[in-house]
Amino acid sequence: MAPTRAGGSMSDIPGHADSGAVAIPRQPAQALEADHVVEVRNLSLWYGDSQALTNVSMGFPRNKVTALIGPSGCGKSTLLRTINRMNELIPGVRTEGEVRLNDVDVYGKNVDAVEVRRRVGMVFQKPNPFPRSIRENILYGAKINGYRGDYDELVERSLRQAAIWDEVKANLKRSGLALSGGQQQRLCIARAIAISPEVLLMDEPASALDPISTVKIEDLMRELVANYTIIVVTHNLQQAARVSDYTGFMLSDEQIKGQLVEFGATNDIFTAPKDKRTEDYITGRFG
Numbered sequence: 001m002a003p004t005r006a007g008g009s010m011s012d013i014p015g016h017a018d019s020g021a022v023a024i025p026r027q028p029a030q031a032l033e034a035d036h037v038v039e040v041r042n043l044s045l046w047y048g049d050s051q052a053l054t055n056v057s058m059g060f061p062r063n064k065v066t067a068l069i070g071p072s073g074c075g076k077s078t079l080l081r082t083i084n085r086m087n088e089l090i091p092g093v094r095t096e097g098e099v100r101l102n103d104v105d106v107y108g109k110n111v112d113a114v115e116v117r118r119r120v121g122m123v124f125q126k127p128n129p130f131p132r133s134i135r136e137n138i139l140y141g142a143k144i145n146g147y148r149g150d151y152d153e154l155v156e157r158s159l160r161q162a163a164i165w166d167e168v169k170a171n172l173k174r175s176g177l178a179l180s181g182g183q184q185q186r187l188c189i190a191r192a193i194a195i196s197p198e199v200l201l202m203d204e205p206a207s208a209l210d211p212i213s214t215v216k217i218e219d220l221m222r223e224l225v226a227n228y229t230i231i232v233v234t235h236n237l238q239q240a241a242r243v244s245d246y247t248g249f250m251l252s253d254e255q256i257k258g259q260l261v262e263f264g265a266t267n268d269i270f271t272a273p274k275d276k277r278t279e280d281y282i283t284g285r286f287g
């Protein structure tokens with residue numbers, strides 16, 4: 001069963017059942033060997049003639065935080081964007097292989113990219129609230145999706161889940177842009193979770209923030225993971241060690257662009273990496 005949450009949720013949003021689109025279930029139709037919400041299989045990607053991912057295969061366990069680490073340009077953001085089909089918005093991108101969400105190929109025939117992006121939310125490095133009120137930031141996606149629940153309840157619940165309610169509840173009409181950077185980022189997380197995604201992609205979500213805001217985002221990730229599956233890109237290895245359950249180390253070299261070198265439990269990756277290249281990276285010998 002999908003986790004149930006108080007108040008309105010996905011079930012309040014009309015589906016696309018009559019559009020001929022394939023419905024993506026909240027759980028795989030058949031039990032998989034491991035409970036991976038997202039599974040990437042032999043994924044390769046090219047920007048024009050230039051390869052950015054090579055044969056990446058990995059699973060992202062449900063209700064866990066998985067960190068993606070690796071030197072700049074190794075393909076972390078590219079891999080993240082394949083999961084919610086955001087790379088498709090970039091001209092000249094070609095993808096091979098599969099990305100499965102609850103065992104449905106998100107690139108499959110009749111799968112709606114908009115539906116995929118609703119199920120897989122994204123938070124970017126630079127907080128990007130809409131130039132609207134805090135309340136409207138939260139309600140924007142819900143309105144587009146025809147949310148039928150109580151708006152006030154959705155606003156409060158989303159802001160509470162993103163640990164920013166107490167700081168903004170006095171005036172929800174304030175512009176989202178009037179908040180501090182750290183508050184804006186939590187507002188963006190609240191906006192992302194307001195449409196009840198299953199997966200949250202976070203691309204260096206705290207790298208533009210001060211240390212106190214960074215701790216808040218890290219604490220928040222540990223809280224959110226009870227209800228969501230989080231995939232986070234970070235250059236901060238201490239952060240990866242603190243917040244993640246699993247870690248994938250990626251690398252690009254002359255021969256192979258955007259490869260997954262090693263994936264495993266975060267503790268193992270940081271204390272007993274199997275690959276020399278992982279060890280070199282986490283001990284600061286390159287990257």
Ligand SMILES: Nc1ncnc2c1ncn2[C@@H]1O[C@H](COP(=O)(O)OP(=O)(O)OP(=O)(O)O)[C@@H](O)[C@H]1O
Binds near residue numbers: 074078
């Ligand atoms: N929109 C794009 N068009 C063309 N090439 C791109 C595009 N985005 C990324 N690339 C290339 O793909 C490769 C991987 O880039 P990507 O942004 O995924 O790396 P990254 O690991 O996220 O790096 P960083 O840590 O610096 O954010 C790089 O060689 C980059 O130049």
Ligand SMILES: [Mg+2]
Binds near residue numbers: 076077078203
């Ligand atoms: Mg990146």
